[in-house]
Amino acid sequence: MEQANNGHAPAPVDTDEVLLEIKDLKTHFFLDQGVVHALEGVDFTVNRGQTIGLVGESGCGKSVTARSILSIVPPPGRVVQGEILFHRAPTADRPGETVDMAQLDPKGSLARSIRGGDISMVFQEPMTSLSPVHTIGAQIIEAISLHRDCSQEEAAEITVEMLRRVNLPQPEGVLKRYPHELSGGMRQRVMIAMALSCQPSLLIADEPTTALDVTTQAQILTLMQELQEEFGMAIIFITHDLGVIAQMVDYVVVMYLGEVVEMADVNSIFYDPKHPYTRSLLHSIPKLGRKSVEGLTSRLTAIHGVVPDPYSIPKGCPYHPRCHDAVRGVCDTDNPTLHTLPGDHKVRCVLYDD
Amino acid sequence: MLLYIIRRILFMIPTLAAISILSFAIIQLPPGDFLTSYAAQLAQEGDLVDEEELEALAQRYGLGQPVYVQYWKWIKGIATKGDWGQSMEWQKPVAELIWERLALTVVLSMSALLVSWFIAIPIGVYSATNQYSILDYSMTAFSFIGLGVPGFLLALIILYLAHSQLNMNVGGLFSEEYMLAPWSWAKIMDMLAHIWVPMFIVAISSTAGNIRITRANLLDELNKPYVETARAKGVKETKLIWKYPVRVAMNPFFSTVGWSLASLISGTTLVAMVLSLQTTGPMLLRSLTAQDMYLAGTFLFMLSTLTIIGTLISDVLLAIVDPRIRLEQ
Ligand SMILES: Nc1ncnc2c1ncn2[C@@H]1O[C@H](COP(=O)(O)OP(=O)(O)O)[C@@H](O)[C@H]1O
Ligand code: SF4
Ligand SMILES: [Mg+2]
Numbered sequence: 001m002e003q004a005n006n007g008h009a010p011a012p013v014d015t016d017e018v019l020l021e022i023k024d025l026k027t028h029f030f031l032d033q034g035v036v037h038a039l040e041g042v043d044f045t046v047n048r049g050q051t052i053g054l055v056g057e058s059g060c061g062k063s064v065t066a067r068s069i070l071s072i073v074p075p076p077g078r079v080v081q082g083e084i085l086f087h088r089a090p091t092a093d094r095p096g097e098t099v100d101m102a103q104l105d106p107k108g109s110l111a112r113s114i115r116g117g118d119i120s121m122v123f124q125e126p127m128t129s130l131s132p133v134h135t136i137g138a139q140i141i142e143a144i145s146l147h148r149d150c151s152q153e154e155a156a157e158i159t160v161e162m163l164r165r166v167n168l169p170q171p172e173g174v175l176k177r178y179p180h181e182l183s184g185g186m187r188q189r190v191m192i193a194m195a196l197s198c199q200p201s202l203l204i205a206d207e208p209t210t211a212l213d214v215t216t217q218a219q220i221l222t223l224m225q226e227l228q229e230e231f232g233m234a235i236i237f238i239t240h241d242l243g244v245i246a247q248m249v250d251y252v253v254v255m256y257l258g259e260v261v262e263m264a265d266v267n268s269i270f271y272d273p274k275h276p277y278t279r280s281l282l283h284s285i286p287k288l289g290r291k292s293v294e295g296l297t298s299r300l301t302a303i304h305g306v307v308p309d310p311y312s313i314p315k316g317c318p319y320h321p322r323c324h325d326a327v328r329g330v331c332d333t334d335n336p337t338l339h340t341l342p343g344d345h346k347v348r349c350v351l352y353d354d
Numbered sequence: 355m356l357l358y359i360i361r362r363i364l365f366m367i368p369t370l371a372a373i374s375i376l377s378f379a380i381i382q383l384p385p386g387d388f389l390t391s392y393a394a395q396l397a398q399e400g401d402l403v404d405e406e407e408l409e410a411l412a413q414r415y416g417l418g419q420p421v422y423v424q425y426w427k428w429i430k431g432i433a434t435k436g437d438w439g440q441s442m443e444w445q446k447p448v449a450e451l452i453w454e455r456l457a458l459t460v461v462l463s464m465s466a467l468l469v470s471w472f473i474a475i476p477i478g479v480y481s482a483t484n485q486y487s488i489l490d491y492s493m494t495a496f497s498f499i500g501l502g503v504p505g506f507l508l509a510l511i512i513l514y515l516a517h518s519q520l521n522m523n524v525g526g527l528f529s530e531e532y533m534l535a536p537w538s539w540a541k542i543m544d545m546l547a548h549i550w551v552p553m554f555i556v557a558i559s560s561t562a563g564n565i566r567i568t569r570a571n572l573l574d575e576l577n578k579p580y581v582e583t584a585r586a587k588g589v590k591e592t593k594l595i596w597k598y599p600v601r602v603a604m605n606p607f608f609s610t611v612g613w614s615l616a617s618l619i620s621g622t623t624l625v626a627m628v629l630s631l632q633t634t635g636p637m638l639l640r641s642l643t644a645q646d647m648y649l650a651g652t653f654l655f656m657l658s659t660l661t662i663i664g665t666l667i668s669d670v671l672l673a674i675v676d677p678r679i680r681l682e683q
Binding site: 143 | 577578580582584587590605
């Protein structure tokens with residue numbers, strides 16, 4: 001059980017204080033072929049310094065959730081309902097405030113100052129996520145200059161310091177390099193350095209290790225844990241890799257077809273999963289034994305049936321066509337609400353109705 | 355980089371030698387020798403055939419001697435005296451004929467090239483970033499029309515409209531009084547006053563294509579992850595578009611701009627003929643139809659040389675703007 005959390009001490013931050021509240025978030029894509037209901041009412045909360053894992057099969061809306069939080073949903077997509085309340089910590093020249101990212105003008109100055117400043121993101125594709133025609137230094141310095149009040153020279157110094165912190169050899173040299181001169185793992189370190197260069201209170205990591213080989217994956221994960229201890233930011237860790245979840249996070253949010261179907265602390269999810277979908281996710285990992293799961297890289301595969309296409313989400317519980325426990329006449333008519341079970345374990349399934 | 359450029363230039367020497375042989379072969383193509391036809395032409399035009407002059411020419415170009423001697427004399431003349439041979443039709447040395455035209459052509463084509471991209475880039479960027487907007491649709495329509503209407507037709511239409519509606523003559527690069535005058539400040543001003551219309555006609559006919567290129571390249575780049583990374587950093591949207599995807603989308607432009615060097619000479623021939631511009635295009639065409647072989651050979655040599663130089667320029671430019679491309683092997 002301890003292994004699941006990897007025994008890391010929590011960051012020195014008041015983890016009871018709420019940082020981000022997502023309430024009934026709906027994000028849709030308005031395509032010519034129809035409306036894709038990418039998010040159909042997502043609710044979860046992130047506390048300061050907490051690490052949340054967002055897990056689910058490909059296409060369930062993890063990345064769209066991340067983009068909604070940053071208000072960078074690409075058109076024709078847009079947040080159509082719900083709140084994304086971000087509690088911004090006070091700084092020297094401004095009091096703390098609560099901002100609803102869903103209401104902001106995505107191109108406006110407030111949204112832009114939060115993006116990259118208070119909330120930053122590491123993307124899945126380190127090979128293509130950096131501009132091929134600008135140096136590493138220029139790209140990180142730009143981020144720093146946007147959010148911190150400092151000269152170019154100071155920004156360059158901070159950049160070198162950040163590159164050192166992510167264990168890149170010869171950080172002064174890396175500053176002048178172009179992305180294509182670095183390996184995938186090094187680029188992801190650069191992305192992490194850039195994301196943390198403005199000391200955000202929330203880091204969203206969207207499958208940051210999926211594109212990397214196993215050894216590099218493990219190194220990057222360890223690095224992120226170290227940096228979290230040092231910087232104390234909260235992390236939303238998006239992955240479809242339950243091994244990574246077990247190693248990295250405190251709290252797990254399981255998504256299916258744009259909805260949260262279950263959420264609980266990591267141990268409850270691994271040892272007492274409630275939702276049939278979560279159970280089948282865990283079953284699909286062959287040997288997630290009671291032993292150490294560190295470095296385990298099992299992928300979510302071989303769940304019975306396929307994810308329905310996003311234009312025609314099934315009526316009732318969206319999971320019922322694939323569910324072994326489905327109750328006829330109930331599951332195919334009404335979508336259950338999210339119940340809270342003892343231990344603050346939340347699940348969306350009729351089996352747990354009172 | 356410098357080493358690479360030097361090596362490329364050294365490699366050019368054998369290529370140029372081969373091209374010069376080819377060009378010379380063309381000069382040799384017509385039956386009989388150049389001098390005989392020259393004398394014949396002079397006689398035909400009723401000019402006095404100056405035996406001494408003919409003798410001097412024969413001496414200069416090694417006529418009557420073996421072909422390789424003639425070739426050698428031609429090349430040596432070019433290299434040492436800038437003597438490209440004699441134009442039969444114009445009865446003047448080729449060098450005297452082409453330099454002014456070449457300069458005019460370069461000025462006209464280069465300014466048209468710049469104007470064209472200056473118009474095309476902002477419109478292409480707007481179209482791509484506001485896909486399916488009214489302006490995007492109208493620009494798409496415009497560029498289809500632009501692609502379909504050849505430049506010379508546009509020139510004819512404008513010539514006709516200017517003449518019938520405004521009673522203006524927009525053809526030519528100079529007013530009549532300056533046409534044959536030696537170069538002077540006043541002549542330059544006169545040219546600047548006249549170059550507008552031809553420049554815009556030449557520019558417009560390539561603008562449509564350039565808008566489409568810009569739009570298509572940018573659409574490819576807009577959804578790349580590095581654009582989203584910049585957005586997630588909080589960069590202002592307009593700055594972001596110009597600094598990242600537009601910058602990358604322009605790379606293909608740099609890789610082709612060098613090639614247009616060669617088409618500078620031959621490219622705008624039809625427009626130039628319609629507008630009676632004293633550029634190289636019409637002269638090149640005329641030299642070929644009139645079998646004015648030294649002139650034609652010279653043009654051919656220059657076209658090929660410019661193609662090679664243009665390719666090098668493109669390669670170097672691309673290496674400068676795109677750090678992923680390395681020139682050193
Ligand atoms: N740019 C887009 N245009 C249209 N549909 C999109 C777009 N991005 C995501 N979607 C849709 O939203 C749903 C969720 O996608 P995503 O969040 O990327 O899934 P994942 O959980 O794998 O990250 C998918 O059905 C996908 O088709
Ligand atoms: S509500 Fe019904 S179909 Fe949905 S997960 Fe629960 S039992 Fe299965
Ligand atoms: Mg994703």
